[in-house]
Amino acid sequence: MLLDFLAEILSISSNEDFKTTFRMSRVDFFRQFNRLVLFLITESAESLSTSDSRAVDILSICITKQEALFDNDNNDSEFLRCLLHHLYAFLMYEGWEKLRALSITVSSHYMKRISHDMFNVYLNGNPAAN
Secondary structure, three states, X not given: OHHHXXXXXXXXXXXXXXXXXXXXXXXXXXXXXXXXXXXXXXXXXXXXXXXXXXXXXXXXXXXXOHHHHOOOOOOOHHHHHHHHHHHHHHHOOOOOHHHHHXXXXXXXXXXXXXXXXXHHHHHHOOHHHO
């Protein structure tokens, strides 16, 4: 799957590798990765009236690729808002317990990243203020 391929490239490459190999930054590459994730989640949400299997598959991939999904260089706040919106919507589906459980898992991985970032700011001071 294309998402697996992109996540693998993101996990093994530094920003300098991207600039020399792809002639683009990791941030630009993340933007494309994020668009693909949102496209797949949106597409799977449209078929939820009949089955949750596609959405479950996509969220399972998000869990296995969480290092790329929640990497510090992946700081597109619009993407994160849209992702959390979809996860929240998945939580509202009655009867799709596996989908709801995976939504909670993906959300918790994001919250761990946020709490880690906030803890670092607390310890090191606000980097934006410097």
